[in-house]
Amino acid sequence: MALLITDECINCDVCEPECPNNAISEGEEIYVIDPALCTECIGHYDEPQCQQVCPVDCIPLDPQHVESSEQLQDKYTRITAIPA
Structure with a gap:
């Protein structure tokens, strides 16, 4: 799954x-996570770094973007691929 920043942000x-995939950016009111770029830090770290540093614990899994570990690994591979 991708992660989601809630309105408690x-x-x-x-x-x-902290996001190695540049998936987090400023939204209109709170920070947002682009699910197309979020791999839950798979390929970079053992745990999602944004969750580790968040002082208010407002970054749960996004139920709208369910992905397996394999799908997240594939996404990481695509995101970090060097264009030919």
Whole structure:
């Protein structure tokens, strides 16, 4: 699954620089995660880094974007591929 930032977000700015896939960006009111880029840090780290640094614990799994570990690994491979 991709992750999701809920409306409990306090815009503390700590999650965005931790994302190795640049999936986190400023939204209109709170930070948002692009599910097309979120791999839950698979391929980079053992745990999602945004969840690790979030002081208000507002980054759960996104039930709208269910993906297996294999699908997340495939997404990581596509995102990090060097164009030919």
